[in-house]
Amino acid sequence: MDTLQLILLSLVQGLTEFLPVSSSAHLVLLSEFLGEEDQGIIFDVGVHFGTLMAALVYFRSDLKKMIINLGSHKFLSKENNLTTNLIIAVIPILLSGFLLRDFVNLNLRNSEVIAYATIIFGILLYIAQLRKGKENLDSVNYKQALIIGLFQCLALIPGTSRSGITITAGLFLGLSATAASRFSFLLAIPTIGAIALAELIRVSFIDITDNGTELSIALIISFLVAYISIDMFLKLIDRIGFTPFVIYRLLLGGWLLMYWT
Template sequence: MSVFEAILLALIQGLTEFLPISSSAHLILPSQLFGWDDQGLAFDVAVHAGSLIAVVGYFRHEVKSLLQAWLASLGGQHSGESRLAWTVIVATIPAVIVGLCCSSLIEGYLRSIWVIATTTLLFAPLLWWSDRFCKGDRDEYSVGWHQSVILGLAQALALIPGTSRSGITITAGLMLGLTRQAAARYSFLMSIPVIMLATANRTMALASSSESADWGILLLGAFLAAVSAYLCIHYFLKLIDRIGMTPFVIYRALLGIGLFAFGWSQL
């Protein structure tokens, strides 16, 4: 992997991981357009670690508060923070189950440009509809057990490439009556255990493989992914109430059409 490839792929990962536009749809483009080889497991671990550092760093105060409240709840001291922490844990379970049971299916059959183009287009109008007609006035602390399961199932659905984890979970959050801010914040909090588990899983796979590592490239990728993801989260939350989801819906529609056009041109 060249330095240019590492920079581009790390920025793509960081900028698209937390926006409702699908990181997998974007990560397929460089290899398809430029004929690049797969970035490899080591680089995948590095940029996901960077994304994890970004989201934990941005929500460091909330993460500390939720962790302390969750530990206190084990001793019988319950609060709004402990309830939120438990619902995030519950929302993580569906994605873990689906990921363990269906990883071979997803990797083997669902990473084609046709699947990614279809899901990129399919979930765009659903995001627009939920943002236009469903947003409510509830915050993330109001999420209950049944709603956390629904949000968890949405997150599991995002394992299909092109769906967008943040896109489908924000859509579900809006449909459940959360504000834009609350839906986005809950989506980002949900991402922490999922990215953590995915990174750990890839790290174990890397440890058992014979893949060599260029530590300079890996550190560069992790750094750029972390910085770009942090800035992305910050400005997304800052602007979301003003711009809504329509710009991302339009972008997804154009991207999906572009992917279909590119796929047909290769037939």
């Protein structure tokens, strides 16, 4: 792909990875529009490591506290509750992703599936926010973490949105908008990390050196945009709610049904 396409796709990945609007859907649609249906493994490695680094840097204080607690308290103590919950929540997507990845890529990555998933899960997000939960992250138990993890498996369907469906689950379980979003973004760290590692294993050292510029552009742009996206979202979500994202999803899904299916 040329430099402009690379920049556009990296911007889209960084912007939408943590917003409840589906990054994969936007990448598929933009790729089709640009006539670049396969971005290549180097691009995937770059943007996934970029967005992973954004989450690691943004939540560095939380992660530092979790690591310290692991070393100073028993694993199943209340001090390690968040760490344990994240481990429980990530297991379902690791298993389902391994088992269903090829099926999804062959059968579900099309405009019609994206359109319906965008609309259906947008409506579900709207219904979930009506609960107006007040619970914080400390209130999440193992069962609730597993439920959020099972919901995350639906993100394998293009158009669902990984952050959107996990936030939806958190809202249904009574978490506040901020708490549900923070849990979703923290859960993204092991999830995206596993994806990035699986992709990196498929890349040779020669591939990396030969495509170093493409890798660097994808990583840097997605990192910067994703970091800003996380920061702005968490600062504004209690004020604006999820309705703007729901409206966007409904408009996007409707447009896809009319013009792309």
